[in-house]
Amino acid sequence: xxxxxxxxxxxxxQRQLVNNLFDQRKPAANGLMxxxxxxxxxxxxxxxxxxxxxxxxxxxxxMTILARELLLNHPPHSGDWAEWxxxxxxxxxxxxxxxxxxFLQDVARLEWxxxxxxxxxxxxxxxTTLQHLEQIPLNxxxxxxxxxxxxxxxxxxxxxxxxxxxxxAHSESLDHRGLAEAVADHQGESHLLIYQQSAVPRIRPLxxxxxxxxxxxxxxxxxxxxxxxxxxxxFAQWLSDAIxxxxxTHLSKHFF
Amino acid sequence: xTCSKNSVVGVGLRYPxxxxxxxxxxxxxxxxxxxxxxxxxxxxxxxLLDDIRSHYKLSLHGTALGLGSAMGVNEHYLERLKHxxxxxxxxxxxxxxxxxxxxxNHQDVHAGDLLPLEFSxxxxxxxxxxxxxxxxxxxxxxxxxxISQYVTFHPxxxxxxxxxxxxxERTQCGLLVDLNNLLVNAHNAGCDDPLSYAKAWLREIPPxxxxxxxxxxxxxxxxxxxxxxxxxxxxxxxxxxxxRFATELAGPRPTLIEWDNQLPTWPELVQQAxxxxxxxxxxxxxxx
Numbered sequence: 001x002x003x004x005x006x007x008x009x010x011x012x013x014q015r016q017l018v019n020n021l022f023d024q025r026k027p028a029a030n031g032l033m034x035x036x037x038x039x040x041x042x043x044x045x046x047x048x049x050x051x052x053x054x055x056x057x058x059x060x061x062x063m064t065i066l067a068r069e070l071l072l073n074h075p076p077h078s079g080d081w082a083e084w085x086x087x088x089x090x091x092x093x094x095x096x097x098x099x100x101x102x103f104l105q106d107v108a109r110l111e112w113x114x115x116x117x118x119x120x121x122x123x124x125x126x127x128t129t130l131q132h133l134e135q136i137p138l139n140x141x142x143x144x145x146x147x148x149x150x151x152x153x154x155x156x157x158x159x160x161x162x163x164x165x166x167x168x169a170h171s172e173s174l175d176h177r178g179l180a181e182a183v184a185d186h187q188g189e190s191h192l193l194i195y196q197q198s199a200v201p202r203i204r205p206l207x208x209x210x211x212x213x214x215x216x217x218x219x220x221x222x223x224x225x226x227x228x229x230x231x232x233x234x235f236a237q238w239l240s241d242a243i244x245x246x247x248x249t250h251l252s253k254h255f256f
Numbered sequence: 257x258t259c260s261k262n263s264v265v266g267v268g269l270r271y272p273x274x275x276x277x278x279x280x281x282x283x284x285x286x287x288x289x290x291x292x293x294x295x296x297x298x299x300x301x302x303x304l305l306d307d308i309r310s311h312y313k314l315s316l317h318g319t320a321l322g323l324g325s326a327m328g329v330n331e332h333y334l335e336r337l338k339h340x341x342x343x344x345x346x347x348x349x350x351x352x353x354x355x356x357x358x359x360x361n362h363q364d365v366h367a368g369d370l371l372p373l374e375f376s377x378x379x380x381x382x383x384x385x386x387x388x389x390x391x392x393x394x395x396x397x398x399x400x401x402x403i404s405q406y407v408t409f410h411p412x413x414x415x416x417x418x419x420x421x422x423x424x425e426r427t428q429c430g431l432l433v434d435l436n437n438l439l440v441n442a443h444n445a446g447c448d449d450p451l452s453y454a455k456a457w458l459r460e461i462p463p464x465x466x467x468x469x470x471x472x473x474x475x476x477x478x479x480x481x482x483x484x485x486x487x488x489x490x491x492x493x494x495x496x497x498x499x500r501f502a503t504e505l506a507g508p509r510p511t512l513i514e515w516d517n518q519l520p521t522w523p524e525l526v527q528q529a530x531x532x533x534x535x536x537x538x539x540x541x542x543x544x
Binding site: 001002006007009010011013014015017018019021022029030031032034035038039042043075076077078079080081082118119120121122148196199200201 | 292293295296297298299300301302303320321322325326327330332333336355356357358359360361363364365366367368369371374378379381382406407409444482484
């Protein structure tokens with residue numbers, strides 16, 4: 001058995017090494033540098049796996065610099081590198097050198113969501129609850145969106161930027177002019193739905209109408225209220241698609 | 257000496273080799289994967305894990321348990337490892353004699369690496385508590401691997417082998433002996449003859465406590481520079497020589513080739529495992 005004092009002392013000695021490891025601004029001896037390099041390389045590799053398009057856009061060196069910043073301010077805490085780096089979008093927003101490429105923050109946000117959705121276990125659909133649509137007044141029926149899907153809205157043509165980069169081996173092969181035109185021509189907000197199909201995360205654009213439909217579902221509007229608010233929506237077709245792509249989990253009946 | 261179920265060889269399975277490993281035929285007996293890479297509840301890794309298990313015996317190798325952490329093993333991590341173990345029913349389960357959970361900037365952190373332990377009675381008590389807790393939670397014996405280390409953490413009151421032997425006695429865990437780590441540590445300690453150092457280290461370990469060997473190679477450096485266990489090269493001649501000695505001493509044990517950086521082709525990797533198998537058979541034949 002250890003006394004509390006002995007345990008605390010050991011914790012402090014271990015903590016001292018960890019502090020010297022994470023705060024890479026302090027000078028370090030050769031042995032400690034091996035650990036620092038290893039930590040930074042692990043972190044940079046994790047970021048590049050989670051954010052492949054960001055890596056294409058700004059390069060590995062810039063990603064390593066961002067990894068160093070993230071380590072200092074948002075160190076890993078789960079033991080799984082795949083869960084680290086969710087704050088990259090915020091860091092990009094705060095980094096002056098990247099400010100002129102305003103879309104980067106949204107690309108980072110999209111890649112993090114893709115990463116999360118791609119690792120999630122798809123929620124099953126309780127198809128028995130579909131009978132609520134026939135058995136209960138629609139003003140008492142609510143739709144429940146799957147927790148394993150996500151939506152993103154952006155002022156940039158986010159899908160075009162992402163698709164242009166995701167399979168590139170080298171940024172030199174990018175169609176810069178085409179992409180620049182797509183960005184310049186883009187007007188208004190773009191909306192994307194991210195969901196999982198065949199164990200792989202997928203992206204598809206949402207119209208402004210579909211996006212608002214999802215927002216209203218998540219606000220808890222009943223089916224009757226949804227249909228009232230969105231008369232242009234083809235509910236039967238939407239429901240069929242939502243079931244096929246596991247976008248919803250169930251319908252519920254609620255009481256006033 | 258028997259040459260049966262322990263005469264098995266495997267390789268660390270890394271992503272670029274998945275297609276070859278899972279679609280072609282292979283002579284290897286088992287593969288090792290890093291546990292954390294399969295923590296996701298869904299997605300492609302969950303599918304891959306099932307595919308891997310249908311082809312090979314599975315060794316789950318953790319890199320983040322932090323068994324020597326004075327603040328204990330992270331509960332959330334342990335719960336997820338338990339879930340993965342239940343899902344994958346691994347043939348072997350291992351992690352390292354290292355610490356990794358600590359505090360930084362007033363928050364709990366995972367240090368992202370295998371940090372060295374001080375070889376003291378206090379650290380031993382902590383390590384034994386953590387190993388006990390993990391084995392009880394997982395309902396399974398684990399193997400604990402000796403690490404390469406690049407700083408001396410604290411004046412030692414035990415040798416590394418005394419520390420590990422005591423750990424085995426107190427917890428009934430097994431040891432995963434990484435032979436390259438012994439050579440790396442000997443180099444970095446300034447030993448003139450790393451191979452002799454490593455052999456002496458092995459003689460201090462009861463053979464029955466060894467449950468697996470790891471073999472790897474490191475990028476060579478001049479004697480005055482720090483040698484890093486980068487798993488980026490084939491097993492060295494010293495590594496093979498040490499493996500023959502270890503097999504003579506302990507008998508055949510499941511043996512794995514670790515190669516993580518500057519990956520070779522799949523056939524080259526398998527060839528390394530086959531060389532290990534040949535040595536096991538030679539030692540077995542000579543012993544009879």
